[in-house]
Amino acid sequence: MELESQKVTVQKSQQELYNFLTNVENYEQIMPESKEKFEVKSQDTFSFALKGMPEIELQIKETREPEFIVLGSTSDKFNFSLDVIIENAGPGQSEAQLFFHGKFNTMMAMMVKGPLKKFIATLAENTSKL
Numbered sequence: 506m507e508l509e510s511q512k513v514t515v516q517k518s519q520q521e522l523y524n525f526l527t528n529v530e531n532y533e534q535i536m537p538e539s540k541e542k543f544e545v546k547s548q549d550t551f552s553f554a555l556k557g558m559p560e561i562e563l564q565i566k567e568t569r570e571p572e573f574i575v576l577g578s579t580s581d582k583f584n585f586s587l588d589v590i591i592e593n594a595g596p597g598q599s600e601a602q603l604f605f606h607g608k609f610n611t612m613m614a615m616m617v618k619g620p621l622k623k624f625i626a627t628l629a630e631n632t633s634k635l
Contacts, residue, residue: 506585506614508605508622510629517635519599522591523571525635532563535631537624550579558620563587584608587625601632 515522525531529551533543542554552562566577566586574589585607592600603625609617 506605506607506609506618506621508607508618508625510603510625512600512602513629513633514594515599515601515633515635516597517599518597519591519593520571522599522601522632522635523568523574526574526589526591526632527565527568529563529565534635535628537627537631555620555624559583601629603629 517525529547529549530545532551532553533540536543536553537555539556540553541556542560543551544553545551546562549565550562552560554560561583562579563576564579565574567573567575572591574591576587576589578585585605588604588606590602590604594600605621605625607614607617607621
């Protein structure tokens with residue numbers, strides 16, 4: 506399953522946004538309001554739970570400073586990654602877009618597609634408010 510958010514403009518430079526998003530503690534600030542739990546597990550890993558969804562643990566799997574971050578699920582049952590592309594948009598501004606890549610069976614894909622689309626849209630929207 507492939508999903509993508511809108512490209513959003515952020516009032517931070519490309520480097521500032523990259524630094525913000527490579528600090529896992531900062532993800533709590535961009536989580537949806539339906540967040541019921543957020544916990545930093547290590548320097549590169551955090552877990553969260555949204556209402557009605559199972560707890561998910563994400564780890565920063567790959568980075569390419571200052572433009573690319575890959576967050577990957579640590580669970581074999583819920584195998585996906587979330588790529589963040591950060592582009593320079595002029596002085597003190599950047600543009601960010603999220604890409605979701607998941608491997609789910611057809612039944613699971615039908616159940617999670619709507620909530621996941623809403624989740625990555627909310628992450629992008631909240632990032633634009635930083």
